[in-house]
Amino acid sequence: MRSFRHIRSKLLVMVLLTMFSAITVAGAFILYNDLREYRNTRINDLTTQIGLLAASSATALQFEDTAVAQENLELLRLRPSVRAAAIYNARGNHFATYTREGEHVVFPELPGDEGIETVNDNLVIFSRIVADGEILGTAYISGDYLIWQRAIDFIQINSLIALTAMAVAALVCLPLQASITKPLFAITDIAREVVNSRDFGRRVKRVSDDEIGVLVDAFNEMLNEIGKTTVALQDTNRQLEQEAGEHRASREMVMKLNAELERKVLERTQALQVANKELESFCYSVSHDLRGPLRAISGFTRALQEDYGTGMPDGAHRYFDKVIAASSRMGQLIEDLLNLSRVSRGELVRQQVNFSTMAHQIADDLKQQHPGYVIEVSIWEGISAEADQKLLRIVLENLMGNSWKFTTKQSQPRVEVGVMRDGQREIYFVRDNGAGFDMKYADKLFGAFQRLHGAGEFPGTGIGLATVQRIINRHGGRIWFDSTPGKGAVFYFTLKSDLVVDPLT
Amino acid sequence: MKGLLGKKFFLMLCGLLFTVRVFAQSGVSEIQIKAAYLLKFPTYVEWPEGTFNAPDSPMVVGVIGSDAMAANLEVIGQDLVVNGHPVEIKRLLPGDTVGDLHMLFVGGMTSTVVSGFLQQAVRRPVLTVSETTPPRPEDSVINFSISDNKVRFDVAMDPAQRMGLKLSSRLLQVAQVVIRP
Numbered sequence: 020m021r022s023f024r025h026i027r028s029k030l031l032v033m034v035l036l037t038m039f040s041a042i043t044v045a046g047a048f049i050l051y052n053d054l055r056e057y058r059n060t061r062i063n064d065l066t067t068q069i070g071l072l073a074a075s076s077a078t079a080l081q082f083e084d085t086a087v088a089q090e091n092l093e094l095l096r097l098r099p100s101v102r103a104a105a106i107y108n109a110r111g112n113h114f115a116t117y118t119r120e121g122e123h124v125v126f127p128e129l130p131g132d133e134g135i136e137t138v139n140d141n142l143v144i145f146s147r148i149v150a151d152g153e154i155l156g157t158a159y160i161s162g163d164y165l166i167w168q169r170a171i172d173f174i175q176i177n178s179l180i181a182l183t184a185m186a187v188a189a190l191v192c193l194p195l196q197a198s199i200t201k202p203l204f205a206i207t208d209i210a211r212e213v214v215n216s217r218d219f220g221r222r223v224k225r226v227s228d229d230e231i232g233v234l235v236d237a238f239n240e241m242l243n244e245i246g247k248t249t250v251a252l253q254d255t256n257r258q259l260e261q262e263a264g265e266h267r268a269s270r271e272m273v274m275k276l277n278a279e280l281e282r283k284v285l286e287r288t289q290a291l292q293v294a295n296k297e298l299e300s301f302c303y304s305v306s307h308d309l310r311g312p313l314r315a316i317s318g319f320t321r322a323l324q325e326d327y328g329t330g331m332p333d334g335a336h337r338y339f340d341k342v343i344a345a346s347s348r349m350g351q352l353i354e355d356l357l358n359l360s361r362v363s364r365g366e367l368v369r370q371q372v373n374f375s376t377m378a379h380q381i382a383d384d385l386k387q388q389h390p391g392y393v394i395e396v397s398i399w400e401g402i403s404a405e406a407d408q409k410l411l412r413i414v415l416e417n418l419m420g421n422s423w424k425f426t427t428k429q430s431q432p433r434v435e436v437g438v439m440r441d442g443q444r445e446i447y448f449v450r451d452n453g454a455g456f457d458m459k460y461a462d463k464l465f466g467a468f469q470r471l472h473g474a475g476e477f478p479g480t481g482i483g484l485a486t487v488q489r490i491i492n493r494h495g496g497r498i499w500f501d502s503t504p505g506k507g508a509v510f511y512f513t514l515k516s517d518l519v520v521d522p523l524t
Numbered sequence: 525m526k527g528l529l530g531k532k533f534f535l536m537l538c539g540l541l542f543t544v545r546v547f548a549q550s551g552v553s554e555i556q557i558k559a560a561y562l563l564k565f566p567t568y569v570e571w572p573e574g575t576f577n578a579p580d581s582p583m584v585v586g587v588i589g590s591d592a593m594a595a596n597l598e599v600i601g602q603d604l605v606v607n608g609h610p611v612e613i614k615r616l617l618p619g620d621t622v623g624d625l626h627m628l629f630v631g632g633m634t635s636t637v638v639s640g641f642l643q644q645a646v647r648r649p650v651l652t653v654s655e656t657t658p659p660r661p662e663d664s665v666i667n668f669s670i671s672d673n674k675v676r677f678d679v680a681m682d683p684a685q686r687m688g689l690k691l692s693s694r695l696l697q698v699a700q701v702v703i704r705p
Contacts, residue, residue: 151567
């Protein structure tokens with residue numbers, strides 16, 4: 020174990036430190052007092068001494084009897100704490116001196132001012148000797164003043180006392196600690212066991228009637244609660260695990276199904292693609308092959324009319340015209356189908372195309388094709404688009420051609436070609452005020468061969484819009500429309516994928 | 525006459541020269557020291573009750589046989605108060621009586637006049653001070669002497685006792701010789 024019985028050492032340290040502080044503080048006070056006493060005693064002692072000296076030396080000074088003065092000083096031998104003494108006469112010369120045995124003292128040359136001074140380890144006093152108002156001389160005394168030594172001695176003794184006291188305190192403390200530590204350890208032991216064994220059935224025995232006793236009760240209560248909660252938690256856990264297992268199972272199944280589906284989709288897509296391709300090829304080759312016979316039909320019919328038509332009745336000519344018209348229509352249909360196929364197969368070459376210029380060209384072509392048809396053409400200038408030039412041309416030819424076709428019944432035909440900007444994308448549009456159509460049948464519009472108006476109303480094969488949609492889709496764009504019967508129609512399309520890849524994400 | 529004067533004069537001159545030589549170092553003359561000491565003596569002496577009329581009545585110091593001493597005493601004793609008694613210096617002439625003296629200084633060597641004064645003084649409480657060689661312990665309490673080039677004095681207890689004068693032990697301490705009865 021790391022720190023064995025840490026609390027016990029804490030308690031011990033607490034006791035020892037307290038003792039130490041108490042003794043140190045007490046010691047400090049006592050020391051201060053003692054030193055003060057010592058100082059006062061020494062000062063008083065020496066002051067008295069020098070007073071006596073002064074008094075007894077007055078006569079000797081008066082009558083210049085150095086022998087007597089010296090005798091007086093010699094009496095100081097009885098007071099070993101006096102280190103040296105001297106009498107100066109009125110003129111400031113040495114009159115008599117005394118030095119303690121074994122000492123070497125250098126007396127001050129001249130007597131100093133009256134007063135008490137500490138010099139190294141000595142107390143030095145000067146005192147004027149006066150009689151009848153006349154200064155006879157000065158007394159000088161120097162006595163031991165071993166205050167530092169005294170202080171150090173005291174501190175040493177005090178330290179010894181402190182150590183002894185602390186030792187005794189430690190001995191006394193050790194058994195007394197148990198009253199705190201024993202109940203505490205009872206708790207910690209059980210706590211450790213509970214943590215290791217996860218057995219919440221253990222309880223601590225209450226042995227004391229103090230705060231620790233309260234702690235013991237609280238601890239036991241807590242264990243109780245934990246025990247109950249643990250059981251509940253374990254049940255919940257089991258349940259959750261079960262559910263989790265079930266979820267996992269279903270998730271796995273879902274993933275398996277997903278994979279299945281993906282596979283199937285892939286298969287189907289591939290199959291569809293293959294079928295599509297075959298279909299397109301078929302369409303193409305059939306259309307292509309159909310042209311031959313058709314040319315023959317229209318060619319020979321014409322020849323028939325030209326060569327043998329003079330003798331025929333009018334009815335026959337009508338029939339011929341109808342054949343030619345029908346084969347012409349068929350030819351157009353075949354062309355459109357071929358276009359549709361081509362559109363699906365060719366390569367998409369995207370480049371900057373002057374949209375406005377192209378629209379103008381197409382408008383001119385259409386005007387040439389329908390001479391005398393008055394229609395207001397409004398083309399926005401400066402539009403450019405990133406698209407395949409050939410394919411875009413087909414789109415505009417179709418849409419604008421439709422506008423020409425379906426506005427014939429209006430009094431003031433109008434077609435408008437332009438672009439709207441919606442955030443990042445450009446939405447091109449072709450608008451006319453022609454016949455329009457009911458939005459109800461809108462989903463049929465792009466279906467090939469679907470026509471919402473009878474051939475009698477407006478000419479057309481019905482393939483154009485399917486082609487246009489194919490082209491737009493190949494560019495990654497979208498095409499949609501809006502129309503009100505009698506009020507016209509507007510076709511919107513984009514030439515880029517809506518999914519704008521944000522370079523920042 | 526001329527011869528006598530000359531001899532005395534010669535002797536006095538020698539004495540003076542002697543004293544001047546002796547005390548040249550300290551810069552103070554023998555007379556000055558003796559005068560100073562003289563006026564210190566009363567501090568250590570207690571006259572019998574009633575000698576002084578009042579606590580502040582003057583202490584009369586008589587001088588005979590030394591004008592120099594008298595002159596010095598007058599200088600030092602000016603404004604001097606001893607134990608509350610102002611000091612008064614009285615020069616005595618051969619015809620005078622001891623009268624109301626408290627202290628008497630007889631200067632110079634013994635002469636009949638001086639002896640007469642001393643005998644008079646002994647019957648009254650007068651502190652007698654002399655400077656004779658040898659000392660006169662029967663009628664002079666204090667006698668100056670020169671020892672080791674220093675002015676010292678002897679104290680004779682007998683005349684003091686007879687006169688009722690009490691002498692402080694401290695004075696006796698510093699005396700060179702104390703002549704006890």
